[in-house]
Structures are given as C-alpha cells and as structure tokens.
Amino acid sequence: MSATELKEVRQTTLFKPLANQVAIVTGASRGIGAEIAKVLADKGATVVATYSSSEEKMQKVIHEITEKGGHAIALRANVSEAEDSKHLIEEVLKQFSKVDILINNAGITKDRSFRKMSKDEWDQVINVNLNGIFHTTSAIINHMIERKYGRIINISSIIGQAGGFGQTNYAASKAGILGFTKSLALETAKNGITVNAVCPGFIETEMVAAMPENVKENIVSKVPMQRLGTTSEIAEAVLYLIQASFVTGQEINVNGGLYM
Template identity: 60%
Template structure:
C-alpha cells in the first residue's frame, strides 16, 4: 500500500462531476489537489473551499488543457504551489454528439483536442516530475464508449478508444521507472449531464445495465484512489466501472 498523505495530484476537469468526486476522494486520503478548470471559476473555488473544509489542501488553476501552453502553465502552477507532482488524473472531457452524417469538422476536432490531445499536453510536461516521485501515477479517464462504441459518438468514441491505446503504450514505456499508467472506463454515471437526459432515454439506459442503476461519481473516484494507493503492480490496464454493462 502506498502512503498518499502529502502527495500532489493534478485533476483536469477537477471541479465538476466525476472530476469533483475524484478531487474530493483523493483529498480525503491526504492528497494535495490541483483542481484544473476551463471556465466557471466560482465552481472551482467552491470545490477548493469544500476540500479545505475537511482539512485538505487544494488550489484551482484555470487552463484549457487542449492548448499546450495552458497545460504547461497548469503543471508549472502545481509545482510552484506544492513543490511536486505525484499523480496526474486526465479527466477533462466534452461531448459533441452527432450522427456522422451531421458531424462537422469543428465538432470532430474539438472533441479530439479536449479528450485526447490534452492528455499529450499534460503528460508531456508532468512526466519529469512524476518520474521523480516514489509513487508516480497517471490515470486516464476513458469510457465504456471507447470500448463498445456509441450511436452518434464517433468523435467521442475515437478519443476514448485512443486513450486506451495510449495508456497501454505509455505503460510499457514507463514500467521500469515505477510510474504506472492505467485507464478507468466508466459506464453511465449519475452526473448532471446524464441526469439531463429525457426520462425515457435514461430509463432505457438503466434497463440495459445488469445492476439496474447508474453508477455514482464517487464509485469512479474510489477506483482512482485504489489505483493510486494499491496499484503499484497494476499498469496498462482498463478498470471497468459500469455495473456489468460491458464485460
């Protein structure tokens, strides 16, 4: 078991939804959190306040991680604030769902940039610091859609499937260094985005899940904590948190 107290984590998209749950669960385990957000500063500031309320340490940094300069600044800010980076959680993501016939080049490129290219941007600048850690962890939040596909989600599926291939390849390269690289593939999780679906659509999704319910952001966050704390001999893997929807 790895002691997480006083380790430092960057969580991209760390102020809302799954990212917020990850930030909070890591903080509960003594990790100092750098919360990345792109917009809605007030939400990020509230997340920092919530973590401080439980006795944790957190710092919010605005950055569009699909922009390499912003990603570089994010890592620099983390090091300036806390002196190190031990954990990188690549969670930032967006959807622009359209059937392929209606999918614009802009919608294709934006989803690939935010969901996949951002991971290169953050990892490339964070890696030297992760290599200095005695417990370097890279955790990429992929999706069941990257494994099984999704109607009207060619752009999102391509990005999330790309994350899985990226995870396996980088894990091979870094295995001897002790830095582990893993992907978490959530199924349908009860976030604001999912909750906003029409009721009949949501009921149809839940009916296909063997456990007959949505997952919670906290269940995904628990997977992140597990990989950080107990995952020293786990690398290049996909941790499926989906209620049995994809096996």
C-alpha cells in the first residue's frame, strides 16, 4: 500500500468510522430518528430509514442525506406488525447482504390519565413501542449471531425510568425496553453483539415545540442544565454506543441531569 493510499484509509477511518456498515433506523421520518439517520450516514454508514406513514417527511430526510454525499434509502414498515418487520429485514438483507446496526427508535404516544385510558390506547402504544422492538430484533438477531457482530440500540425514555402523569402506557413500554435491553445483552454478549439503550429527557422536537410556552418553561426550570436537549445530542450517544466494543446492557441517560 502506497503512502497516499494509507493516508486515505486513515482519513476514512477517522472521519467515516461507520464506512461499509449497514444501519437500520426505525421511525426515521422526523425528530430523533431523522437526526440519528443523518449522523450515521455522515459517518459513512449506509442507512435504511423506515417510516410508517410520513412518506413526504421521510423523503426529505433521505434528500438531505444524499445531498451531503451520504447513502440512504427509505422503506415503509409498521414495526407493530410482525410480518412487516420480517419483510423489512428480508428486503435489507436482499439489497445489502448484511445488517450491522439496528436502531429501534419508532415510537408513539397516546397520553391520557389511566382511569380514562382505553384498551385501544394501551394496546397501540405497547404494540409500536415495545412489541415493535421484539419484531425487528427477532427478525435480525440470528443473522447477527451468525456473523458474530451486531450493534442494537433501543431508544427508551426518561419516562420509562421516572414515570409520567397520564403516560402509564408510554412509561410501561419504555420501561419494558430497558428490561429487554439488559436481558438480550446477557444472551448475546458472547456473540460479539452489544445491546444498549438511550434514555432521552425532554428534547427539542416537533412534539415539544407544540407545547404551550408556559409548559415548556416549567419543564426547563426542573432541568439542572436549564435547557432542553437537542436531537443531535441523542444521536451522539447512539454513535458512541455503536463504536463502543466493551459496553453492553447499559442505559445511557441524555437528560441534562433531570434523572440521575
């Protein structure tokens, strides 16, 4: 290898640490998922970004990635459906022959006080947020075990740790993700697979932006760092966990000190 070629390899490793890796990011049409997809693509990964309904928003994210020289495609998948998740993984393996990274980010909220919560509102949140992670992960885990490599990162929430008024369904789903993460990490560590969770606090997303100003001010007043987090700060935590080879079964809190 010539000095020039060696320099190019070093630069690629330094600036594109995820080169030649294939990553799936579920729920990537907006917010945290969109930012994770952009960051992974910027670091060299080929990103498969999934969405369930917002095709226009998803295509905008893909356009932003490709405009900057990244590689990404969009695939529609409802992770609450086992067959959809199975077809998603089959299609990615058909196109790229492997999956190195799975980011389970897709999630919804159906907030209501428990005594007024319907079974349908409970089931919808559990099916997307918790069953969805089972569906996607179970569809890819044997492939990762055979390859002796994999990075699985599940996006949980501070609500899964501390609870939230009117969010029993959401809190249960996000707390379940933490138990899932730790148990799967124990089962797969010997196979070169790491399984971790990121627990965002209150982050500047479309949902938070829609809150009344006084509500946002009240939230910020309780955060020791006195501000909301950003989607890029969540993506940074995800990137760290992808590159960390001796970290598994952990929940990384990105919440400005609100929950310790």
